[in-house]
Amino acid sequence: MIGKKKRYGSLEKTEGRDAWIMMAPAIIVLLVVAVYPVLRTFWLSLHEMVLTDPGSGYPFIGLKNYLEIFNDKRALTSIVFTLKFTIATVSLELLIGFTAALIMNKAFKGKGLVRAAILIPWAIPTSVSALMWKFIYNDQYGLFNDILCKLGVIDGYKAWLSTADGSFMALVITDVWKTAPYMALLILAGLQMVSEDLYEAAKIDGANVFQRFFYVTLPCVKSTVLVALLFRTLDAFRVFDLISVMTGGANGTESVSIYAYSNLMKFLDFGYGSAIAVLIFAVVFIISLLYMRVLGDQITDM
Amino acid sequence: MRNKKVIPVMKQIVFYAFVLFFVGVIVLPFIWQFLTSIKPMSEISAIPAKWIPSEINIQYYFNVFEKHPFAKYLLNSFVVATTTTILSILIGASAAYALARLRFKGKKLMLMAILSISMFPTIATLSPIYLLLKQFNLLNTYAGLVIPYITFALPMSIWLLTNFFSQLPKGFEEAAAIDGCSRAGIFFRIMLPLIKPAIFSVALIVFINAWNEYIYALTFMTEDLMRTVPVGIAMFPSNYEMPWGDMAAASVVVTVPLIILVLIFQKKIIAGLTTGGVKE
Numbered sequence: 001m002i003g004k005k006k007r008y009g010s011l012e013k014t015e016g017r018d019a020w021i022m023m024a025p026a027i028i029v030l031l032v033v034a035v036y037p038v039l040r041t042f043w044l045s046l047h048e049m050v051l052t053d054p055g056s057g058y059p060f061i062g063l064k065n066y067l068e069i070f071n072d073k074r075a076l077t078s079i080v081f082t083l084k085f086t087i088a089t090v091s092l093e094l095l096i097g098f099t100a101a102l103i104m105n106k107a108f109k110g111k112g113l114v115r116a117a118i119l120i121p122w123a124i125p126t127s128v129s130a131l132m133w134k135f136i137y138n139d140q141y142g143l144f145n146d147i148l149c150k151l152g153v154i155d156g157y158k159a160w161l162s163t164a165d166g167s168f169m170a171l172v173i174t175d176v177w178k179t180a181p182y183m184a185l186l187i188l189a190g191l192q193m194v195s196e197d198l199y200e201a202a203k204i205d206g207a208n209v210f211q212r213f214f215y216v217t218l219p220c221v222k223s224t225v226l227v228a229l230l231f232r233t234l235d236a237f238r239v240f241d242l243i244s245v246m247t248g249g250a251n252g253t254e255s256v257s258i259y260a261y262s263n264l265m266k267f268l269d270f271g272y273g274s275a276i277a278v279l280i281f282a283v284v285f286i287i288s289l290l291y292m293r294v295l296g297d298q299i300t301d302m
Numbered sequence: 303m304r305n306k307k308v309i310p311v312m313k314q315i316v317f318y319a320f321v322l323f324f325v326g327v328i329v330l331p332f333i334w335q336f337l338t339s340i341k342p343m344s345e346i347s348a349i350p351a352k353w354i355p356s357e358i359n360i361q362y363y364f365n366v367f368e369k370h371p372f373a374k375y376l377l378n379s380f381v382v383a384t385t386t387t388i389l390s391i392l393i394g395a396s397a398a399y400a401l402a403r404l405r406f407k408g409k410k411l412m413l414m415a416i417l418s419i420s421m422f423p424t425i426a427t428l429s430p431i432y433l434l435l436k437q438f439n440l441l442n443t444y445a446g447l448v449i450p451y452i453t454f455a456l457p458m459s460i461w462l463l464t465n466f467f468s469q470l471p472k473g474f475e476e477a478a479a480i481d482g483c484s485r486a487g488i489f490f491r492i493m494l495p496l497i498k499p500a501i502f503s504v505a506l507i508v509f510i511n512a513w514n515e516y517i518y519a520l521t522f523m524t525e526d527l528m529r530t531v532p533v534g535i536a537m538f539p540s541n542y543e544m545p546w547g548d549m550a551a552a553s554v555v556v557t558v559p560l561i562i563l564v565l566i567f568q569k570k571i572i573a574g575l576t577t578g579g580v581k582e
Contacts, residue, residue: 019400026397034453040430119564125514125532146351189576241516281426
């Protein structure tokens, strides 16, 4: 018995070392493909580097690229647009996702099919859903005009994608369509872990529907919802595919990622483009720090 | 007495009406897209819109494969997404095991590092990877897309697998060690078989994410024949025309396999999606 225990003891002794050996391949790969590029992007952002102008010798210019952002009207407009888009989509997705999850949080016939339907918008490529919706918004043959006209919401067909407000609304609807169901799914999973006893107890104590929601449901699913929210915020802030395919950034729908991409791959201005990319990285990093705080306790449990 | 019966029935009706509406809004664009893909040309551009086609036209489906190298797009996407998935699970599984079940200093830091890498915006790694791939002549090659895909697929695999590993009951390792198993033996002979269903969940999610990726594919695969599906489809419109029928047919071709995948594996996908956020 003692001998056997000793043998496990020897495994225990090497636990720390073994852990690092097992993680080594992943750490090396991530350092090469993820950490190095981000550091290099930062380094590039400190240089004047337009690929079409190699004669400049790509000099080091410090923070000049960053200062330029604040004088660049197009950059500032894209930041404002991205913030507006993020706030609009995330709050709508939360509202719709939460409501749908609350309503569907019970056993009913056809639940499996509903769940499958929810997963489909999540599973298809964003570029495909953007094309689908682009056709729906078409000014002449689109479904959107057809339905709204038949319902009497609008008098005549509108060219949704050729005005700023129309484009903004179209993008928000498409994004909400793709991700609110996914949000509902995550929140539903969280709701299913709230014990039925808690509701019973609250009912016996005379709590009404709203009180049960605010004092039982909400505290129980708070971390799930926050996690889902922060993930969505990150995604919305990085938005690229949807806008690139649907409007190409026209009519004031240029997001920061689209603008950074134009600078990098169209104007081949790697210095300035990288500076905007670093800015996006910084914002995303701050949002993910929030996420870590929410998840912090769970991580320590592991 | 009558009220007591009527109210629950009313509630049921309202409930199912809501569910129907919810699912209807989700499904409607797909139905519309499918109908568009089988309409005769004149009915696609009918004003007001004609919902049900008078005859079935499958010409657009031929166009998708004849006018565009769509089969090649599908192959490219498949090769890249499969390779990415296999590689990131191979590299990620042992790391996830260590993170979930071994005690060592710096664990919390590692977990946080991996989580933050999984959130790196694509745009922030784009230019250096582009320069690297160009330097090594890897633009327009499968390797040249798999490598950047690892940046999001590997941390995602590690994170999800770590959650699954830590859900296994404690004490397995002790029992195995008492039987004389080595660390490698425990990992390969006991833990990996136990985690097999979870690996499948994670693989599905990583695969779908790699299949759908857009920015890297747009940037690093510039030759038409090397494009992946999401980018290939987005390139259908030319300066002169919007081939709505072709695009509708192409998106049906892409969506149908995904719908089948989701219908078969929805429980597995949901298990994978919900494990990251709602572990209590």
